[in-house]
Amino acid sequence: MEPTPLIDIKASAHGQQPEASVLVIYTGGTVGMAYNKRGELAPMRFDQIRKKMPELRQLNMRISVLSLPEPIDSSNATPQNWLQIAALVAEHYARYDGFVVLHGTDTMAYSAAALSYLLENLGKPVVFTGAQVPLGRIRTDARRNLVTALEIAAARHPRAGTVRVPEVCLFFSDVLIRGTRAKKVESQHFNAFKSENYPPLARAGIELEYHDHLMRLLPGAPLRAHHQLDDRVVVLKLFPGITERVLRTVLELDDLRGCVLETYGSGNAPTAPWFLQALREARERGIQLLNVSQCEEGRVIQGQYETSASFAELGIIGGEDITTEAAITKLMFVLGLGRDAVTTARLLGQDLRGEISLGQPVAPGIRF
Numbered sequence: 001m002e003p004t005p006l007i008d009i010k011a012s013a014h015g016q017q018p019e020a021s022v023l024v025i026y027t028g029g030t031v032g033m034a035y036n037k038r039g040e041l042a043p044m045r046f047d048q049i050r051k052k053m054p055e056l057r058q059l060n061m062r063i064s065v066l067s068l069p070e071p072i073d074s075s076n077a078t079p080q081n082w083l084q085i086a087a088l089v090a091e092h093y094a095r096y097d098g099f100v101v102l103h104g105t106d107t108m109a110y111s112a113a114a115l116s117y118l119l120e121n122l123g124k125p126v127v128f129t130g131a132q133v134p135l136g137r138i139r140t141d142a143r144r145n146l147v148t149a150l151e152i153a154a155a156r157h158p159r160a161g162t163v164r165v166p167e168v169c170l171f172f173s174d175v176l177i178r179g180t181r182a183k184k185v186e187s188q189h190f191n192a193f194k195s196e197n198y199p200p201l202a203r204a205g206i207e208l209e210y211h212d213h214l215m216r217l218l219p220g221a222p223l224r225a226h227h228q229l230d231d232r233v234v235v236l237k238l239f240p241g242i243t244e245r246v247l248r249t250v251l252e253l254d255d256l257r258g259c260v261l262e263t264y265g266s267g268n269a270p271t272a273p274w275f276l277q278a279l280r281e282a283r284e285r286g287i288q289l290l291n292v293s294q295c296e297e298g299r300v301i302q303g304q305y306e307t308s309a310s311f312a313e314l315g316i317i318g319g320e321d322i323t324t325e326a327a328i329t330k331l332m333f334v335l336g337l338g339r340d341a342v343t344t345a346r347l348l349g350q351d352l353r354g355e356i357s358l359g360q361p362v363a364p365g366i367r368f
């Protein structure tokens with residue numbers, strides 16, 4: 001199904017020439033939900049949202065909006081939705097200074113990570129945001145999140161005039177987080193997202209405080225939007241007591257091409273022969289195994305302990321400090337490139353979109 005036609009919310013303020021133009025892509029989520037007859041929150045169409053935020057007209061920017069054909073609760077998001085959003089950004093890239101994606105919070109971190117991979121050489125902001133309380137409610141957080149996300153999408157360096165945030169990122173509550181570093185950590189309060197293993201790109205207080213030195217550099221090549229994701233992947237979280245039957249049931253799934261193995265601590269796992277044998281056989285069947293830690297902070301260091309000593313020899317890729325959200329979407333993206341096994345493994349192990357920090361913390365002294 002086609003997205004809805006573009007609606008221009010406003011062309012200029014007080015007859016001024018608008019300073020920037022931003023395209024809002026509405027996908028659904030609590031931000032645009034209302035109670036249905038059964039008393040459950042369900043997505044509504046964007047035209048209703050537009051009426052609820054007349055203050056958008058006060059911003060000195062041209063704002064256009066389009067909506068996915070069927071707005072969704074983000075728990076229903078699929079790789080197809082990510083490809084659709086990436087295609088919309090690519091289609092409208094030349095005509096806008098920045099993009100805001102209105103999205104449900106539940107899987108926003110996955111979507112932001114997926115879009116980070118799909119939009120190679122991105123030179124403009126793509127800012128995901130949403131809300132914990134629907135726009136129609138008096139205590140909503142949607143207004144502030146959306147207005148700030150729009151400001152970020154239009155932001156330029158005060159002196160140089162160049163794009164300030166050439167990244168896929170996520171703005172929520174008061175932090176701007178790189179798309180590949182976000183994690184939803186709170187379901188009841190407003191500060192729903194955390195930036196994992198990397199400081200926030202900006203903080204919103206009275207002023208919007210950008211941490212310019214943490215941003216990715218402007219690309220030297222034109223945008224390249226990718227159109228393939230391979231969904232023959234799985235996340236397997238280890239737990240004490242996992243049995244050979246469970247492990248094999250997952251790793252021997254028909255067609256499986258990749259698995260994010262959520263291990264303990266710095267990338268550790270059982271050393272039982274049946275465990276290692278099942279991993280070895282999976283590797284022999286060509287399945288890519290990406291080792292990601294269950295810890296929120298720190299990194300995978302294969303070989304630091306005996307319990308991960310054989311991983312490198314088995315061809316298991318250490319995910320360093322990547323999040324699970326960024327890892328599973330990376331696996332879909334890299335497998336979707338359809339490269340040979342050696343190149344696939346190399347790409348999985350290297351930093352593609354700021355999802356891995358190499359070496360020491362990037363900016364000591366900046367609050368996480």
Ligand code: ASP
Nearest residue numbers: 029030073074104105106
């Ligand atoms: N279930 C909602 C969604 O992710 C939650 C939210 O938007 O906050 O679409």
